[in-house]
Amino acid sequence: MASNSRGANTAIQLLLLVVIVGLTYVLYRSLTVPYEKVRLQEEVTQNTRDRMGYVRTALIRYEQQKGRFTSSLDSLVMFVKADSLFMAKSDSIFGEGFVADSLPFSPRTGKRFQLSVNDTTRIKTYLLKDPDTDDQIGTALPDITLLNASSWE
Secondary structure, eight states: OHHHHHHHHHHHHHHHHHHHHHHHHHHHHHHHHHHHHHHHHHHHHHHHHHHHHHHHHHHHHHHHHHSSOOSOHHHHHHHHHHOHHHHHHHHHHHOTTOOGGGTTBOTTTSOBOEEEEEOSSSSOEEEEEOTTSSOEEESOSSSTTSTTEETTO
């Protein structure tokens, strides 16, 4: 009889061990899965903001050479492909493996950035917006004194 209860105790202990291991795994997953989602969203947001910064850099270079801002992101891509500075230093300016054709598109969803240019006044302004968030860069932000500023800085 004593050996019977000892076997039952061992079986119960093994069952409890399996339950503890299972609950530990569930707890671990319930903590790490949401964290990974947040980390991925932050990474995509950073990539999008970096891409918008690349567009800003190209717009500034375009304005320095042409005396005005381009009104088309497609024209900006052609400019980047043809500009000798961007061709020579594209890895240091845009990052390694950058493809100029991807410049007008948000890494978040693949939608095109929205560019608006006002060249009818004495001071030429532009505003670049992310179609998926409130992020924007430009000289046409509410505070005109923030030249080429971004909304998240």
